[in-house]
Amino acid sequence: MLELRRLRLLAEFARRGSIAATASSLGYTPSAVSQQLAALEREARVALLDRTARSAELTDAGRRLAERAEEILVLVEAAETELSAHADAPVxxxxxxxxxxxxxxxxxxxxxxxxxxxxxxxxxxxxxxxxxxxxxxxxxxxxxxxxxxxxxxxxxxxxxxxxxxxxxDPLVLAVPASHPMSDPRQPVDLQRLREEPWMAAPPGEPSRQAVERLLDTVGGARPVPWEFEGLHTILSLVAREIGITAIPALALVAGDPGVAVRRIPDCVLAxxxxxxxxxxxxxxxxxxxxxxxxxxxxxxxxxxxxxx
Incomplete structure (x- = not known):
């Protein structure tokens, strides 16, 4: 009989491609994952992994079982859902x-x-x-x-x-409350803000890519933002008059009297x-x-x- 928990490990290994990544994903040690997959091989009576000193990959049999494991896990969850759907209250x-x-x-x-x-x-x-x-x-x-x-x-x-x-969740401009462009009577002009100290998340983060796309619309060489981890860290720096940023509006839920929020004209980034x-x-x-x-x-x- 194939053990369900081990089938889940095999399916995750198929997605991750390594024992270390599987262990990290599921919160196990690599040794525990390796032992459980070895136990599954004994249950299946066939080699599921082709192991070397430094790596492991699925055998043909392992790939077939991993595909079936995905189907089995979906069916098990569907059965659990049907049973729990008759419960009187969520538990x-x-x-x-x-x-x-x-x-x-x-x-x-x-x-x-x-x-x-x-x-x-x-x-x-x-x-x-x-x-x-x-x-x-x-x-x-x-x-x-x-x-x-x-x-x-x-x-x-x-x-x-x-x-x-x-x-x-649209992209909006966040500037210090003391900034001249915090005044709603002052039109937002990105061209005038080119030389300001811009702040953004590290490269590769979606919000950073949105800021770069926004700055690309200004023309000329794009300003290079200062990089900080976390949008709330960036907002705290805006409030302290360190710089300005463009940020998804949802990050401003808590509000900060030191930050003024302006709509960016003609901006469709969201x-x-x-x-x-x-x-x-x-x-x-x-x-x-x-x-x-x-x-x-x-x-x-x-x-x-x-x-x-």
């Missing part, structure tokens, strides 16, 4: 992961919305960009809050995932915010009630409105 543990600004912005409303379900244990974690969908696929989390600057994420993702659109879960999980009462709370939180959250 158990629901794990949600979110990109940092969504975690900060949505947490208060989520906590209030889920308090009426005493048998539900709610866990909210922050995750790096791009990890949320992978964690939903692997079963590490039940729901992920993800952002998409491309407008193509739902179409490019596996059919086993279901996307729920929550809100559009990200879409989604809740993502496995399609087989949607009918689970615990997941369904959490999705409803996420929807309510997305409507309730109101970033500081930008001045025209």
């Amino acid at each position: 158990g543990r629901v794990v949600v992961t979110a990109f940092p600004t969504a975690a900060v912005a949505f947490a208060p409303a989520l906590a209030r919305g889920l308090r009426e379900h005493p048998d539900l244990t709610f866990v909210l974690r922050q995750t790096r960009h791009g990890d949320g969908i992978r964690q939903v696929q692997s079963g590490e989390v039940d729901i992920a809050l993800v952002d998409d600057w491309s407008g193509k994420l739902p179409d490019q993702s596996p059919a086993a995932l279901k996307f729920f659109h929550l809100r559009r 990200r879409e915010v989604y809740a993502v879960t496995r399609a087989a999980s949607v009918r689970r009462p615990s997941v369904a009630v959490t999705l409803r709370a996420i929807y309510a939180a997305a409507r309730e959250v109101q970033p500081a409105p930008p001045e025209d």
